[in-house]
Amino acid sequence: MTAAAIDWGQLFELVWAGALAGVGVAVAFAALILGATRAADHRRAERGRVASAYIVLGAVAAFAFAGSVVFGVWVIVSK
Amino acid sequence: MSSDVVLVIVVATALAFDFTNGFHDTANAIATSVSTRAMSPRFAVLLSAVLNFAGAFISLEVAATVGQGIVESDAVTTTVVFAGLVGAIAWNLATWYFGLPSSSSHALIGGLVGAAFAASGASAIQGDGLVEKVILPGIVAPILAFTVAGIAILVAYRIVGRLRPGPVNRAYRLGQLVSGSMFSLAHGTNDAQKTMGIITLALIAHGDLSSTNFEVPTWVVVSSAAAIALGTYTGGWRIIRTVGSRIIKMDPAQGFSAQGSGAAVVLAATHLGYPLSTTHVISGGVMGAGAATRLSAVRWGVAGNIAIAWVLTLPAAALIGALAYGFSSIFGSGALGPLVVSLSILGVTLAFFGRRVARGQVLTADA
Numbered sequence: 001m002t003a004a005a006i007d008w009g010q011l012f013e014l015v016w017a018g019a020l021a022g023v024g025v026a027v028a029f030a031a032l033i034l035g036a037t038r039a040a041d042h043r044r045a046e047r048g049r050v051a052s053a054y055i056v057l058g059a060v061a062a063f064a065f066a067g068s069v070v071f072g073v074w075v076i077v078s079k
Numbered sequence: 080m081s082s083d084v085v086l087v088i089v090v091a092t093a094l095a096f097d098f099t100n101g102f103h104d105t106a107n108a109i110a111t112s113v114s115t116r117a118m119s120p121r122f123a124v125l126l127s128a129v130l131n132f133a134g135a136f137i138s139l140e141v142a143a144t145v146g147q148g149i150v151e152s153d154a155v156t157t158t159v160v161f162a163g164l165v166g167a168i169a170w171n172l173a174t175w176y177f178g179l180p181s182s183s184s185h186a187l188i189g190g191l192v193g194a195a196f197a198a199s200g201a202s203a204i205q206g207d208g209l210v211e212k213v214i215l216p217g218i219v220a221p222i223l224a225f226t227v228a229g230i231a232i233l234v235a236y237r238i239v240g241r242l243r244p245g246p247v248n249r250a251y252r253l254g255q256l257v258s259g260s261m262f263s264l265a266h267g268t269n270d271a272q273k274t275m276g277i278i279t280l281a282l283i284a285h286g287d288l289s290s291t292n293f294e295v296p297t298w299v300v301v302s303s304a305a306a307i308a309l310g311t312y313t314g315g316w317r318i319i320r321t322v323g324s325r326i327i328k329m330d331p332a333q334g335f336s337a338q339g340s341g342a343a344v345v346l347a348a349t350h351l352g353y354p355l356s357t358t359h360v361i362s363g364g365v366m367g368a369g370a371a372t373r374l375s376a377v378r379w380g381v382a383g384n385i386a387i388a389w390v391l392t393l394p395a396a397a398l399i400g401a402l403a404y405g406f407s408s409i410f411g412s413g414a415l416g417p418l419v420v421s422l423s424i425l426g427v428t429l430a431f432f433g434r435r436v437a438r439g440q441v442l443t444a445d446a
Contacts, residue, residue, distance in 0.1 A: 007211070010351065010352075011215070011219065014347075014353045018223050018343070018344040018347045018348055019223070019227050019344075021347035022224075022227035022340030022341070022343045026230075027231075027235075029250075029254050029335065030235040033247055033250045033251070034239055036250070037242050037247070072342065072346045075349055075350045076137060076261075076346070
């Protein structure tokens with residue numbers, strides 16, 4: 001049981017990649033909710049431009065979230 | 080004839096382990112979804128069972144790696160595999176009884192290590208492999224998941240904190256359908272294959288398959304997938320209750336942060352060739368999602384019990400595996416030893432669960 005047995009480089013990569021993936025998924029989904037909710041509110045208040053901006057935000061976030069799901073399935077299938 | 084009986088016992092024990100793995104680890108995938116009411120308990124276990132079943136068919140790469148780099152391959156006999164499985168099943172049942180989430184994979188490795196140690200001594204164990212593949216991931220997984228889920232929930236609250244709670248909660252519940260499904264699929268792919276690998280190793284040791292061409296027979300894939308799915312559908316409600324509501328009382332955003340960021344961490348780690356325990360990740364994630372909002376939101380007594388169970392998993396399963404091997408060896412190297420051990424365990428288990436059922440206090444989907 002020695003420290004030499006540990007691949008510290010891979011461990012460091014795991015930490016930052018895991019953190020990036022985990023926080024990234026949470027941010028993407030929260031942005032999706034923000035975009036969808038605010039877009040609906042502004043559309044009801046007839047503020048078309050602001051609503052459109054939130055629709056774009058929601059769409060980008062939805063794309064990012066869907067991308068992370070597809071990547072996850074790819075990881076599962078390809079291992 | 081004797082080796083045929085041992086093979087049948089090993090296959091039956093491996094499928095029994097797969098079943099306990101299913102109902103023990105169901106909690107990982109669905110506990111947060113159930114506690115935030117993203118899914119009904121019955122629907123959650125059904126979805127998880129179907130995805131565990133499907134996951135078992137996706138890839139067979141993990142099946143070839145069971146015990147590799149941890150136990151010397153020439154120390155692995157059918158009796159060692161049998162005793163290792165006994166150690167893993169016993170630890171799974173003990174932790175399930177106390178409602179503690181612990182890693183079934185670590186229990187299986189612990190059982191194999193203990194049985195191999197009892198059979199061939201310390202030279203059969205590869206210490207560096209044990210550190211790299213079991214101990215280090217066991218330390219990293221909960222700490223990483225705790226930190227990531229904590230940051231994730233703080234960022235999520237920052238983004239959606241000023242929105243109306245109704246739509247936000249509904250959206251996070253929908254999100255949990257996706258994150259719970261990903262967890263179940265990943266679990267089925269990983270854990271059902273460990274049983275397939277064990278059965279295939281036993282078939283190779285018995286001479287039914289060639290050791291030069293590791294190919295898992297179709298009946299092994301189907302039976303392993305069915306056993307883990309059946310175990311999942313049975314549902315380990317005690318552990319579901321612990322992970323879902325005894326560590327923290329969570330809202331849908333916390334549930335999604337723990338589960339979604341947990342699934343992302345597990346899959347990112349798998350992609351880098353560093354498989355982490357789903358049990359450690361989701362438990363650490365739930366604690367992190369609670370502690371980030373308020374430290375006192377986490378019931379640290381429950382969290383401490385879970386941590387103790389994690390630390391004990393490897394040595395306890397190893398001790399039981401070694402005892403099972405030692406007891407089995409008293410009856411010689413034939414089938415009598417495994418047969419006596421199997422019947423003894425079956426008798427004790429039936430007597431215990433018979434008493435529990437008679438008392439009518441078994442936790443179910445409704446309780």
